[in-house]
Amino acid sequence: MIRTGTAGDYLSHFGAAPEVTAHAPGRVNLIGEHTDYNDGFVLPSAIPQQAVIGLSRLEGDGVEVYASDLNEARAYRLGEETQTHSWIDYVQGVTQELVRDGHKLTGFRAHIRSDVPFGSGLSSSAALLVCLLRGLRELFGLPLDDVQVAQLARRAENGLVGANVGIMDQMACSLAQVGEALFLDCRDLTFERLKLPEDMDLVVLHSGVEHNHAAGDYNTRRAECERACELLGVASLRELGVEDLERVNALPEPLNRRARHVITENARVLETVAALRAGELGRVGELFTASHASMRDDYQVSVREVDLIVTLAEAEADVYGARLTGGGFGGSVVMIARHGTGRRAGERVAAEYARQTGRTPRLLMPAH
Template identity: 70%
Template sequence: MSDTQDTHRATFRDLFGLDATVTAAAPGRVNLIGEHTDYNDGFVLPTAIPQKTTVLLARRDGTRVRAHATNLGKDGEYILGGEARTGTWVDYIAGVTQELARDGHVLSGFDVTVASDVPLGSGLSSSAALLVALVRGLRELYSLDIDDVTVATLARRAENGLVGANVGIMDQMACSLASEGEALFLDCRDLSFERVKLPAGADLVVLHSGVEHQHAGGDYNTRRAECEKACELLDVNALRDLTEADLERVNALPEPLNRRARHVITENARVLKAVEAMRAGDLERLGELFFASHASMRDDYAVSVPEVDLIVELAREHPEIFGARLTGGGFGGSVVMLARLGTGRRVGELIAEAYGTRTGREPKLLTPSA
């Protein structure tokens, strides 16, 4: 057992006076391409990262839930059946128990501690990792009959519901089903998926800009509402129902709906092309798609920020980088870069240093495969 795990267990014991009986974890994820397509019934291509969220649990008598977040140093509690939005991190715990109850699962009270090395607000699904880890832990604690896809859909319902973030299904599916070394090619309409090996000749490098974002914030929900309005004007159920052949109609929409819809349609096409490039081992083509995706997120979807744009431009200047793009919901967060095999850590450190010098921020370098 690692020192970190020992510390987490000791914290649980100190707080609650007993040993945890269940340990569960879920990884963060980096989305290679396919941003803001999930809630439009589209295609996405995420992969798991080594950083993860771990929960420790033990049952207790009664219906009280006691929770502690070690990273935040904060406690919270509530009564099962009395879940209500508080605007705090405890809403993630309460959201899960509320959804489990709605599905007919009967729980008793429990104690839970949460520890994570997925950077908060990084665009690497810290919230989904927490939700999936918690559902996994409760599944084991109460011997619940829940498969891995249901783990993801229940976690999403919790985030859409009590937490109040109108996110799509990608993050939870990735945290529940994705593995390092392969991408999860997911159809968000029917939740069918295929695992695609990551290219052998490349390192994945993730650099957190130091600008945190929040899914529960208004900008994310505004983008979703704009997509829904575009669908209404185009008389389709979802933007997934349109292709690049429909762009003339899309471009005729009023601003900014035309740009929002254009991003989703072209991004879906880029995901399909990216899968083809990965299967062919065409790193140059895959890199081009990364850069094109970022430009679309910056200009059409308007979810990037100057700091993230700077990282992408610094990456573009390095000959060892095939491509780079904003990953995650945006409004801050991280950049994913595709680097020549064996160069990822060195080039990532150079880009991080240059970025820090230019902005005064403290970026965090994550190199899942370097």
């Protein structure tokens, strides 16, 4: 993986070896979309692609950061973090939150590299934030556990970055592992590690359509959920179940559909967990299909290209089900397939998708 080259990358750019290196994976969400900021349930897993960082301390309060994937260098001073609407805001957001919490930092140099595709729905931003916090934790001896790292990462993204995301991505990048699903209750942050069945392949295909959670659509969906809660007289949509759908359906458009997606998606997460434990992969596939339809029609976060990938995947005999993964407005599709067939099925879907759209998809799992 790219982690092995981190020290050499730092050395070639800064002329000295880093004091510490750290890494964090991207994540694929199996099911449970837009439920995290509604205090609901989610089921993500780590992917092999990851963000990596090399760090060294500097005297004074200057911060120097180089992003090798962008071939860009930025600098700022601790305590003078200012929103720029660019990638450095993720770094600035982290240091701003750490200082606000009373953690003692000096200046530092950082070399960042990542093979989690930007805008893919696979948490490239959370991987960067968690990776940076892990590195700073080691560099400065910060007393932070993995859950606190996730919470700080979320605050940085909600704050200086300006993306009103929930806690799932940061928790997944901080705690999830490849080959396992992290069954997470976003209300109290309790979690369980669920080993994925050995007789299935997890397939992830990036559509090539990038999204941006700091842009308006994602934040609009969250505001719509908050308005639905006000009209329903609840603190969060987590308080409602499928037995409350009659009340929900009576809400004005589009609030009724937004709330209906969240409520039924929570139920689908619980059903998926039960089906995975029982090894009922056909049922998991059915739940994937229902989840995508809900995201497309009720939550309206899918796009034509993603819908095409899902349609092509479901035509594959070895694929149990497929759905949009991540916040939407582009990004990736997750599929489950019979063991040993996932790569070939994913390659066929990618080839036909490229033929029909002219876009260049990227098969991220199964990894080579």
